Amino acid sequence: MLKRSLIAGASVLALAPAANAQDCELTISVYSFAQDEFDEILYTPFEEETGCEVIVETGNSVERLAKIAANRESPVIDMAVVSVHDALEASRDGLLQPIDTDALENFDKLYDLAKDPLGNGEAIGYTFYATSIAYRTDKVEVTSWGDLLSDELAGNVAFPDVTTNQGPPALYMLGKALGDDDTSLEAPMEALGEHADDIVTFYVRSSQLAQLMMQEEIWAAPIGRFAWGQFKDSGLPIAWAEPEEGQTGGLNVMVMTANNGNEELATRFMDYWLSTEVQTKLAEGLVDSPANAEVTVSDEAAENLTYGAETVAQLDLLPPEAIVDNRDAWIEQWNALVVQ
Amino acid sequence: MSSSVFGNRTTGLSLTLPAALFAAALFLVPVAILLSEAFVGPEGGFSLSAYSDFFADPRYRAVFWRTLKLGVLVTLTAAIIGYVAAFAIVSLPPKSRGRIFGLVILPLMISPVARTYAWLVILGRTGIVNETLGLFGIEPIRFLFTETAVFIGLLQLFMPLMIVSLISAMENMPSDAVPAARLLGASWVQVFLRVILPLTREGLVIGGTLVFTGSLTAYITPAILGGSKVLMLETLLYQRVTVARDFASASVIALILILMCFGANLVLRRLATVKRRTAA
Amino acid sequence: MNRIAAWTVISLLLVFLIGPFIIILGAALSAGPVMAFPPDGLSLQWFEKVFSIDSFRSSFAISIWLGLCSPLAALILGVPASYAMARYDVRGAELVRLLVSAPIIVPGIIVGLALLRYLVIPTGIGIGLALFLAHTALVLPYAVRVVSASMDNLRADIEEAAVMLGCSRLGAFLRVVLPNIRGGILAAFILGFVTSFNEVPVALFLSGPGITTLPIDMIGYMEITYDPSVAALAALLAALSIAIVFAAERFLGLSRYV
Structure with a gap:
């Protein structure tokens, strides 16, 4: 009796994905953010259209790529969305394969910047975001990236950790404010290191920041536009800075894992995701800013997104090669200069 | 048999x-x-280079010392509060003793994620602690992302283990031992050192090992309350694996953690036997 | 210690140990968009939100399954072992005890990483199965410890008498031993459930597509937002644990085994 229920239990656990398998399934790896919206706008309609099941793994870029690398011999994940520099690193590791753009009906509709950001056909951009500084207007005024190290903000500012997607771009802009735009990031790290005690935390999760601002732990922090919603809704006087050095940002891309054996369905899914219909819904839901140039959104949504060819063109982006090539050195330097 | x-x-x-x-x-x-x-060198073969590399890095050394320091501090504090609390609980009539005991072990049953999360609200700059201090005109103190926050979180997480171990040890203590010593004119300090401590050392060893091991191996508390500014060995290990795919450092940290746990157990056992000899 | 001093100490202690949960409940009842205590007005909206999030439902189901299956498996392994170590002169019993209780001393994050790298990846077994096996190993110490404690309280001569009177060994075990250690087995099961249900570090590495436990899902959710629904979920989990512990204490006297 005991034994039988144990075996039943174990098999349910072990075979959970297989037990309700349909004829086909697609395993994707995505950011954990806004899963309910993605489910409604993207996964469920896609499942209904194809009759295939979408299995979702969530987490941050780096953790998920670590797992993809670990399973390279027998890939579990068919397609993933990651930052463009993580895609470059995965590509160099041989974890990816080119995406068949001829099979993508929506490919031509994309902004040129999104079409082939790695230059080898292994990644396609699906969303852009701006990165700037969110700050409490009742406490301070932020007009430059250099203001993050001002006396006014000492003890009231959070900065992204160098290992996050926001870290290097924010450092790069801080460097610009200090008059040094070298990608070694040495000058901004040195400056940040001198002010390390004035930084409340080097955050790894942007979700913390709204709470920290509400609790008055911090007054300002560099954030990605995708996290802006929760600040805006908090009812506090918080503004999105337009620093004189400009805004930076990032591009997130979709990639196809090498030898996954499920390329056809994964390509179909990518095409669906890039379609004007889905991209419009994601934009209107303030989930992701569009990479599809045919998307038009309401003024209210546009206000909260990184939207339009002009906006996208103005972003001061760190090239992905610079990030991948320097990342180890940055972490070393960060450990030596900033966190000690 | x-x-x-x-x-x-x-x-x-x-x-x-x-x-x-x-x-x-x-x-x-x-x-x-x-x-x-961690014992395989860069060119294969036995090597201790992973260890020397680890300890050569001042930042890793700092994390090691911080982990040790917090572990010891949490254990010591838990022992001090634990003795007072266990003594108070044992002195209660059996019925209320059972109820209080239930309340003390209750936190052990609740998700550490939930437990740690609460401290985020309590210790914030506008949290209940700072609001109370404000009533007395004290400026807000920064707790979050400091060692203090991690210390408080760990103490709450693991103190019940110490109290439970001490209570079971005290329950086995002859009920007249303390009153007898008091009657003979011993001060409370003497009673503690000569009577209570020797008779409860087994509980102290078990409780101490559990609290110390727990503090060293907790992940979620340092991750949420300390963040990247207050790294402990456990959070460092996770960071090395996920961010840098640096499995060599992860193995080194793993062995250090295990050795620290075993070491604590040995030290506590030794302390307990020394006490017995001096007491005898 | 006199009565007033004793109760003062105990009250302070309980404020420190239990107080945070009251704060969580308060923050969860907040009508405002961010966590705050005292709450800005009262509402149940965050509790409603918890139930509307799909991923919480599926990860809750996985956590419940794990919480039920792993202690069960641990007991199937642990009860015979505890019985044998109490009744037979088992060579190397100390070694077995040490081996079985090792999961308590080795940090969970190491276990998770080791199993991911040297069990899941080389053998290709599913993450779900790996998580189930890992949690079984994790709660095995409780099964052995708690059941051993109740075996020690059971006199061997009753069982011997049953065997002499013609009962088979298995029969004697089932009719004499098992009913007497029932309390210990249930206590071990509940402790195992709670341990597995709340476990974080092992599951941190052993999670994959479609397989995420509730605590890991909560941490993931906190990566996205810190709205009070996390507090509401934490309060619900606390209530669930409290209910289980109270029921167990009431009917079994769980505290005797901890």
Whole structure:
């Protein structure tokens, strides 16, 4: 009796994905953010259209790529969305394969910047975001990236950790404010290191920041536009800075894992995701800013997104090669200069 | 026990074997492989370079010392508060004793994620602690992302283990030992050092090991309350694996953690036996 | 210690140990968009939100399954072992005890990483199965410890008498031993459930597509937002644990075994 229920239990656990398998399934790896919206706008309609099941793994870029690398011999994940520099690193590791753009009906509709950001056909951009500084207007005024190290903000500012997607771009802009735009990031790290005690935390999760601002732990922090919603809704006087050095940002891309054996369905899914219909819904839901140039959104949504060819063109982006090539050195330097 | 009925060793062995094999296969072997990785040098072959590299890095050294310091501080504080609390609880009539005991172990049953999360609200700059301090005109103090926050979180997480261990030790203490010593004119300090401590050392060793081990191996508390500014070995390990895919450092940290846990147990045992000799 | 001093100490202690949960409940009842205590007005909206999030439902189901299956498996392994170590002269019993209780001393994050790298990846077994096996190993120490404690309280001569009177060994175990250690087995099961249900570090590495436990899902959710629904979920989990512990204490006297 005991034994039988144990075996039943174990098999349910072990075979959970297989037990309700349909004829086909697609395993994707995505950011954990806004899963309910993605489910409604993207996964469920896609499942209904194809009759295939979408299995979702969530987490941050780096953790998920670590797992993809670990399973390279027998890939579990068919397609993933990651930052463009993580895609470059995965590509160099041989974890990816080119995406068949001829099979993508929506490919031509994309902004040129999104079409082939790695230059080898292994990644396609699906969303852009701006990165700037969110700050409490009742406490301070932020007009430059250099203001993050001002006396006014000492003890009231959070900065992204160098290992996050926001870290290097924010450092790069801080460097610009200090008059040094070298990608070694040495000058901004040195400056940040001198002010390390004035930084409340080097955050790894942007979700913390709204709470920290509400609790008055911090007054300002560099954030990605995708996290802006929760600040805006908090009812506090918080503004999105337009620093004189400009805004930076990032591009997130979709990639196809090498030898996954499920390329056809994964390509179909990518095409669906890039379609004007889905991209419009994601934009209107303030989930992701569009990479599809045919998307038009309401003024209210546009206000909260990184939207339009002009906006996208103005972003001061760190090239992905610079990030991948320097990342180890940055972490070393960060450990030596900033966190000690 | 070797009576006729229980004499058969084969039966005994065959009943124990599945559990032992399971623990070995699922636990000992993978963990042992992981630990052994840290002894392989860059060119293969036995090497301690991963260890010297680890300890050569001042930042890692700082994390090591911080972990040790917080572990010791949490254990000591838990022991001090634990003795007072356990003594108070044991002095209650049996019925309320049972109820209070239930309340003390209650936090152990609740998700550490939930437990740690609460401190985020309590210790914030506009949290209940700072609001209360404000009533007395004290400026807000920064707790979050400091060692203090991690200390408080760990203390709340693991103190029940110390109290439970001390209570069971005190319950086995002869009930007249303390009153007798007091009658003979011993001060409370003397009573503690000469009577209570020797009679409860077993509980202190168990409780101390549990609290220290728990503090060292907690992940979620330092991750949420300390963040990247207050890294502990456990959070550092996770960071090395996920961010840098640096499995060599991860193995080194793993072995250091395990050695620290065993070391604490040995030290506590030694302390307990020394106490017994001086007391005898 | 006199009565007033004793109760003062105990009250302070309980404020420290239990107080945070009251704060969580308060923050969860907040009508405002961010966690705050005292709450800005009262509402149940965050509790409603918890139930509307799909991923919480599926990860809750996985956590419940794990919480039920792993202690069960651990008991199937642990009860015979505890019985044998109490009744037979097992060579190497100490070694077995040490082996079985090792998971308590080895940090969970190491176990998770080791199993991911040296069990899941080489053998290709599913993450779900790996998580189930890992949690079984993790709660095995409780099964052995708690059941051993109740075996020690059971006199061997009753069982011997049953065997002499013609009962088979298995029969004696089932009719005499098992009913007497029932309380210990249930206590071990509940402790195992709670341990597995709340476990974080092992599951941190052993999670994959479609397999995420509730605590890991909560941490993931906190990566996205810190709205009070996390507090509401934490309060619900706390209530669930409290209910289980109270029921167990009431009917079994769980505290005797901890």
